[in-house]
Amino acid sequence: MNSTNENVLVILCALFFSAHAASEGDDDKGGPCEIFVQDVNNLTLNCSRRHIDKIPTWPATLETQGKEDGHVRITLFNNSISNVTQLAPVPGNRIAISFKSNKIVEIEDDAFRNLDHMGSYKDGVYSDIDLETLNLGYNEIHSLDKYLGLSYLRQIDLSGNFFLNVPESLSLVGDSLQYLTFNNNPLDCQT
Numbered sequence: 067m068n069s070t071n072e073n074v075l076v077i078l079c080a081l082f083f084s085a086h087a088a089s090e091g092d093d094d095k096g097g098p099c100e101i102f103v104q105d106v107n108n109l110t111l112n113c114s115r116r117h118i119d120k121i122p123t124w125p126a127t128l129e130t131q132g133k134e135d136g137h138v139r140i141t142l143f144n145n146s147i148s149n150v151t152q153l154a155p156v157p158g159n160r161i162a163i164s165f166k167s168n169k170i171v172e173i174e175d176d177a178f179r180n181l182d183h184m185g186s187y188k189d190g191v192y193s194d195i196d197l198e199t200l201n202l203g204y205n206e207i208h209s210l211d212k213y214l215g216l217s218y219l220r221q222i223d224l225s226g227n228f229f230l231n232v233p234e235s236l237s238l239v240g241d242s243l244q245y246l247t248f249n250n251n252p253l254d255c256q257t
């Protein structure tokens with residue numbers, strides 16, 4: 067009886083430690099995101115539901131799988147990221163990013179510098195990378211800095227945040243912006 071119980075315990079412990087070791091091993095292979103190549107022009111970086119609270123580094127193999135003029139979709143849906151710090155460059159020139167359902171309070175001034183035409187300046191030329199779609203829905207954002215300078219943004223989703231008014235910084239992307247989603251904010255209609 068006792069020895070059976072001990073054996074069960076030993077087996078349970080062995081299972082627990084091997085599962086633990088396996089998940090640590092995955093992290094070592096290049097961060098929490100998975101790459102999906104739909105076709106030569108479209109790549110998705112799935113960083114959704116990874117229990118991460120910081121902007122991750124991209125998998126090391128991304129560099130070789132992307133295409134300079136391809137579309138890249140990055141999804142960070144349903145994590146607990148609170149601070150959007152600078153994202154690493156991605157190989158591609160039309161970028162869409164979703165941060166939907168995180169805990170974002172703060173977006174650093176240089177967060178999207180590596181993904182924006184005007185921000186990303188290397189060897190004397192501006193890059194061809196354009197961040198076109200940005201989903202910041204269902205976070206805890208009160209304001210958007212005017213320094214973001216997203217020169218080619220076409221779509222932004224700011225729904226489900228804590229905005230009291232439509233951020234002035236959006237006028238800076240007025241030329242390119244085509245779709246703004248802004249429902250479910252505590253808009254102060256007096257002002």
Ligand SMILES: *[C@@H]1O[C@H](CO)[C@@H](O)[C@H](O)[C@H]1NC(C)=O
Pocket residue numbers: 104107108137
């Ligand atoms: C794949 O890329 C092409 C442009 O090369 C684009 O028209 C198409 O919508 C993309 N498909 C997906 C699923 O993103």
Ligand SMILES: *[C@@H]1O[C@H](CO)[C@@H](O)[C@H](O)[C@H]1NC(C)=O
Pocket residue numbers: 112113114115116
């Ligand atoms: C992304 O990964 C998460 C976690 O593994 C999974 O639940 C989700 O279905 C994936 N999304 C896509 C579009 O593959």
Ligand SMILES: *[C@@H]1O[C@H](CO)[C@@H](O)[C@H](O)[C@H]1NC(C)=O
Pocket residue numbers: 149150151172174
């Ligand atoms: C966000 O991250 C930056 C860079 O690591 C740091 O300087 C800043 O204080 C952070 N902000 C918050 C609200 O944690």
Ligand SMILES: CC(=O)N[C@H]1CO[C@H](CO)[C@@H](O)[C@@H]1O
Pocket residue numbers: 144167
């Ligand atoms: C919007 C959404 O899908 N939220 C889910 C995110 O993940 C947590 C668990 O980590 C769920 O409880 C939420 O419902």
